[in-house]
Amino acid sequence: GAVVSQHPSRVICKSGTSVKIECRSLDFQATTMFWYRQFPKKSLMLMATSNEGSKATYEQGVEKDKFLINHASLTLSTLTVTSAHPEDSSFYICSAKSGRGLNEQFFGPGTRLTVL
Amino acid sequence: EDQVTQSPEALRLQEGESSSLNCSYTVSGLRGLFWYRQDPGKGPEFLFTLYSAGEEKEKERLKATLTKKESFRHITAPKPEDSATYLCAVQPFRSSNTGKLIFGQGTTLQVKP
Numbered sequence: 001g002a003v004v005s006q007h008p009s010r011v012i013c014k015s016g017t018s019v020k021i022e023c024r025s026l027d028f029q030a031t032t033m034f035w036y037r038q039f040p041k042k043s044l045m046l047m048a049t050s051n052e053g054s055k056a057t058y059e060q061g062v063e064k065d066k067f068l069i070n071h072a073s074l075t076l077s078t079l080t081v082t083s084a085h086p087e088d089s090s091f092y093i094c095s096a097k098s099g100r101g102l103n104e105q106f107f108g109p110g111t112r113l114t115v116l
Numbered sequence: 117e118d119q120v121t122q123s124p125e126a127l128r129l130q131e132g133e134s135s136s137l138n139c140s141y142t143v144s145g146l147r148g149l150f151w152y153r154q155d156p157g158k159g160p161e162f163l164f165t166l167y168s169a170g171e172e173k174e175k176e177r178l179k180a181t182l183t184k185k186e187s188f189r190h191i192t193a194p195k196p197e198d199s200a201t202y203l204c205a206v207q208p209f210r211s212s213n214t215g216k217l218i219f220g221q222g223t224t225l226q227v228k229p
Binding site (some may be wrong): 013042044049091093095097 | 145152158207214219
């Protein structure tokens with residue numbers, strides 16, 4: 001149990017385009033989902049927390065207009081990188097928490113974004 | 117300020133050579149401490165949750181213990197397939213509602229046959 005999927009696993013795009021990444025909890029309902037960014041050989045940097053049906057809470061320094069997050073259902077959250085630039089190239093990982101009194105976050109496999 | 121520090125940054129072991137990884141934390145009230153394993157190019161995989169000092173959890177060759185200031189993750193007789201980056205994360209009580217975690221920088225373990 002506690003499986004989280006992400007799609008796509010890899011994406012290459014041109015500078016200025018927008019990219020959408022999907023995060024799904026496959027076998028549980030995720031009241032809260034988290035989006036992280038990870039640089040090579042670095043730890044996870046939390047970008048934002050999203051709760052189903054409400055606006056995401058962004059961490060300090062993360063541009064909410066740049067990284068649009070939607071948590072439309074209890075099993076799906078999306079991250080849209082708008083007008084992507086090469087500095088947005090990174091490994092993006094989502095996680096989900098069931099909210100049934102359990103604290104564990106279960107992570108997706110990650111999405112490697114490369115902006116040319 | 118809440119902080120998590122893992123040591124060593126990297127560890128090389130021979131197959132069968134037991135060792136420990138350390139996770140030191142400073143947090144204003146600990147709700148839980150979590151250990152994850154991350155393979156290159158993949159998302160972290162959940163291993164253990166520890167909630168109170170003195171608690172221990174085991175999974176195959178891995179055992180995690182918790183004190184008031186740190187957690188140790190012992191690995192007994194490691195195998196090459198245990199090679200990965202191990203991440204420690206804490207959740208302060210003040211983050212109980214949000215579920216936010218504070219991650220350490222990780223320890224990269226390499227086990228040679």
